[in-house]
Amino acid sequence: MGAHGKLGFILLASPLVLWLSLLIIIPHIDLFILSLQEKIGVRQYQTSFANYMTFFSEPLYLRTFLRTAFMSIVATVLTLLIAFPISYYIAKIARGRLQSILFLMCLVPFWVSELVRTFGWMILLRETGIFSNFLQWSGIVSGPVEFLYNDAAMMVGLIYTSMLFMVVPLVTTLESLDDSMIEAGYDLGGNGYNVLREIIIPHAMPGIVSGSIVVFMLSLGNYLTPIMLGGKDSLWFTEMIYSQFIVRFNWELGAAFGFLLLGLSSLIVWGALKLSGQTLEKTMG
Amino acid sequence: MIPTIKQPRAFSLIYGAYVALFFVYLALPLLVVSLFAFNDSLFPSLPWNGFTLDWFFSPEQPQRGVFYEKSILESIGTSALVAVSVAALSVGVGTCNAFLFNRYEFRLKSVLYVLMLLPLVIPGIVLGISILVFSSTVANGVEDSLNYDIEALRPGLVLVILGQFSFITTIATLVIAARLKKFDTSLEEAALNLGATRLTAVRTITLPYLRPAILGAVLVAFLMSFENFNTTLMLVGSDAPLTIEMFDRLKEGSTPVLNAVSLLLMLGSSLLALTMIAFQRKS
Numbered sequence: 010m011g012a013h014g015k016l017g018f019i020l021l022a023s024p025l026v027l028w029l030s031l032l033i034i035i036p037h038i039d040l041f042i043l044s045l046q047e048k049i050g051v052r053q054y055q056t057s058f059a060n061y062m063t064f065f066s067e068p069l070y071l072r073t074f075l076r077t078a079f080m081s082i083v084a085t086v087l088t089l090l091i092a093f094p095i096s097y098y099i100a101k102i103a104r105g106r107l108q109s110i111l112f113l114m115c116l117v118p119f120w121v122s123e124l125v126r127t128f129g130w131m132i133l134l135r136e137t138g139i140f141s142n143f144l145q146w147s148g149i150v151s152g153p154v155e156f157l158y159n160d161a162a163m164m165v166g167l168i169y170t171s172m173l174f175m176v177v178p179l180v181t182t183l184e185s186l187d188d189s190m191i192e193a194g195y196d197l198g199g200n201g202y203n204v205l206r207e208i209i210i211p212h213a214m215p216g217i218v219s220g221s222i223v224v225f226m227l228s229l230g231n232y233l234t235p236i237m238l239g240g241k242d243s244l245w246f247t248e249m250i251y252s253q254f255i256v257r258f259n260w261e262l263g264a265a266f267g268f269l270l271l272g273l274s275s276l277i278v279w280g281a282l283k284l285s286g287q288t289l290e291k292t293m294g
Numbered sequence: 295m296i297p298t299i300k301q302p303r304a305f306s307l308i309y310g311a312y313v314a315l316f317f318v319y320l321a322l323p324l325l326v327v328s329l330f331a332f333n334d335s336l337f338p339s340l341p342w343n344g345f346t347l348d349w350f351f352s353p354e355q356p357q358r359g360v361f362y363e364k365s366i367l368e369s370i371g372t373s374a375l376v377a378v379s380v381a382a383l384s385v386g387v388g389t390c391n392a393f394l395f396n397r398y399e400f401r402l403k404s405v406l407y408v409l410m411l412l413p414l415v416i417p418g419i420v421l422g423i424s425i426l427v428f429s430s431t432v433a434n435g436v437e438d439s440l441n442y443d444i445e446a447l448r449p450g451l452v453l454v455i456l457g458q459f460s461f462i463t464t465i466a467t468l469v470i471a472a473r474l475k476k477f478d479t480s481l482e483e484a485a486l487n488l489g490a491t492r493l494t495a496v497r498t499i500t501l502p503y504l505r506p507a508i509l510g511a512v513l514v515a516f517l518m519s520f521e522n523f524n525t526t527l528m529l530v531g532s533d534a535p536l537t538i539e540m541f542d543r544l545k546e547g548s549t550p551v552l553n554a555v556s557l558l559l560m561l562g563s564s565l566l567a568l569t570m571i572a573f574q575r576k577s
Contacts, residue, residue: 014398017492021394024387029409032460033416036428040420043427091316098313111317118320120563122521124540125556128548129323132330137337139326169323201301222415230417232524237544247419247524254423254528264427267420278415289411290404 037271044264060265070249070266077246078273080160081228084167088175088224089217091168096179096216097209101188112180119173127237130166131157134238163239170234171227175220182216183209218285222278229274246270324560331553360554369539373520376451376535380458380519385511387459388466389504393496395467396474413461422528425457450531457525462518466511473507474500506574513570517563 047059064070099111118126133139134156141154156162186209194204210217235245250270253263282289334346360366395407413421426449433447446452477500485495501508523537530538536555543552 018394018398018400021390021398022400024390025394025406025410028387028460028463029406032425032456033409033413033421036424039428039431040424043431094309095313095316098309102309111313114317114320116567117564118324120517120567121324121556121560122537122540123523124521124537124544125327125559126323128540128544128552128556129325129327131544132326133323169319172320226415226417230419230524232419232527233541247417250419250423251527254426260427263423267423270417271420274415274417289408289415 040264041268043261044268046261048261054261060262061269063262064265064269069244073244073249074246074269074273076244077229078277080164080167081225082277084164084171084228085221085225087164088168088171089221092172092175092179092220093213093217096176096183099176100180100183101186101191115173115176115180118169123170123233126170127166127233130162130169130238134162134165157238158240160239160243163235163243166234166238167228167231170231171224174223174227178216178220178223179213180216182213186212214285215287218281218287222281225277225281226274229270327553328557328560329553330550331557333550333553336549358551360551360558363551366536366539366551366555369534369536372451372533373535373537376455376458377516377519379455380462381512381515383455383459384463384466384515385470385508387463388470388511389508391463391467392471392474395471410464410467413464416461418461418522418524419528421460422457422525425453425460426528429453429456448531449529451533453529453531454526454535457529458519458522461525462515465518466515469511469514470504470507473504477503509573510570513566517566 044060045056045058046054047057049055064074095115099108099115103111131138135141136153136155136157138156140156144150144154145152190208190212191204194208199207230247232245232247232251235243236248239245246266247270250263250266253259253266278289281287332345332347334343391410395403395410429447433444437443481499481503482495485499486492490498521537523541526535526538527541534542536559540552540555
């Protein structure tokens, strides 16, 4: 790097440094500092872990937190189970035109706002909705049925919203698996199950990991789907953050909640990477 | 389980049916949303009262069409303004980032690279509140010491743009870096040998090569910004972008005017998608 290169380097590096420091690093440090402020009077604060203590001592907060984590894991696993056969079909069985059409069709819902997708599910599932009317019309039930506002409806919405982020990495990794490997597996006497377990899944592992991480993140941080499709008691942790910030104006507690959510998501992402021997650079970049 | 290996007929049939069912699942919500935009009823649900275009073109209440709904039209304008700003900013910074990571070796490069990826694994709502908190800290500090209120740092469009920019930049960087990686640097060297300056070489050789990726990044950034909900929700002020406006209406219970907006949105994004595909084919 000569003097010339140095100037170029500084010019190129400064947007990156400004972006990361002003919009990512410092705001998160500030958020953390705020979460350590305990209100002891009008505009009087002291530093303590009081907000975190509130979180652990109030069963509703803790329960919602654990529930959100658990349901996000369930959503991730279900998405993976549903998406894997589809991705395999697109990558290995469909050929030529059909292959590209199916892949493109998987991308379509992503081009549409999450709000529209959720709205679609509301029209389908609500008491006056399509499913309820269809069941009445076919004579299976006699009165309207409410499918909306429960955990199953929420799960359907979460899986729908994140499907794409599982299918794309899976298709990409499965496409790179050579057909002859699968043939070799069969030639060596393996059956479908052996081939799947010993050849296909290990090969698809990077795709499985990156897909799962993204889907988990999206579910954990989702606000719209749980609030619109979930029931009154299926609270989501993001709703608590929102209500502390916007409704109750208790920013200190909201900041602590935000940090806990961030901690949980980082922990699970880190754990998934460690367990599978992947790195963030490889799975994302 | 590949075409060259025979499977029992029943297995192929079940597999095929599963795939078909999956695509029905994907299409169903979008289909019903579009369909009910044409229902002559005050609610987006059955019964079907006949076909109408009122939800697009009728100027009067109660079935006022989307083209006469001032608040929706305004929010589309707001979203477009935000999306254009975010796309311009994030692709600009993303291009710089791509060159930086591709062309330079420096200390802490790998640390910076991981930091650059981080916004993708931070929940959108946390990104939103952290920027909200930090901007208020700065605004309050300035107000206390200088007695001047910086309007831009209070919830509003500037914060929305910054909030979306903070994670869309990562995506723009990845899209552009992926193509830059495939660039043959000897082309640039040839230009240098022929007497071009470094800047001219990049401008006339490398940037044209990157154009499809840059255009792709612009479209993706525009779309992600237009559709963003979580980060926007925490930073929005009095001017609501479309997603927030639709959310507010949806909470109150909606008329099919929302279906009409949704259908227009779908048409808009398909048009963008087709443009992108056509453009990538050409290059």
